[in-house]
Amino acid sequence: MTVKEIWDGKIVRDTTVFNSKTIGIEQFEKVNDTVLNLKIISKLTHKNKLRMTFKFPRFSITKEYDAIDTDEYSLRNIAEESKMEIGYNKEFYLLAYILPYEREDGSKSWCEVGTSGKDIEKWGEKFGIKHYLLFEMEFE
DSSP: OEEEEEETTEEEEEEESOOTTTSSOHHHHSOOSSOOOOEEEEEEOTTSEEEEEEEOSSOEEEEEEEOOSOSOOEEEEHHHHTTOOOOBTOOEEEEEEEOOEEOTTSOEESHHHHTOOSOGGGHHHHHOOSEEEEEEEOBO
C-alpha cells in the first residue's frame, strides 16, 4: 500500500505505507484468500496531523500525515464508491482521505468527490480541494 499526499492539486509525496512482502509475516507475503481483513482507525490530532492505524489480524501500522486545521476530513472507500475494478497485478485506489467539495451555494459534498471515479489525482484541481491523501494497493 502506498499513499500519495496531494496539496493544491500537486502530488508532493508518494510513499509506502507497508509492503506485505517485507513485513516478515509469511501469511501476508502472498494472497491466499478472497478476503482482506483490514480495519482503519483515523483521527485528526491537535497538531494538525492525520493519524491512521491500519489493523490486520496479526499486526498493525500507524502513520501520520500533515493536514490543515479543519474537522472536515472524511476517509472514503474509493474502490467501493467509484466501483473500481480490482484484480491481480494491477494498482487500484482503495481509500481517499478528503476534504469536501464546496458548491457555489455554500453547501459541501464528500460523496460528489468520492463517486466521481475518474482522474482521482486531479480532484484538487477539479473540485478545488486543498489537500487529500490517496491510498493505492496492488495484489500480486
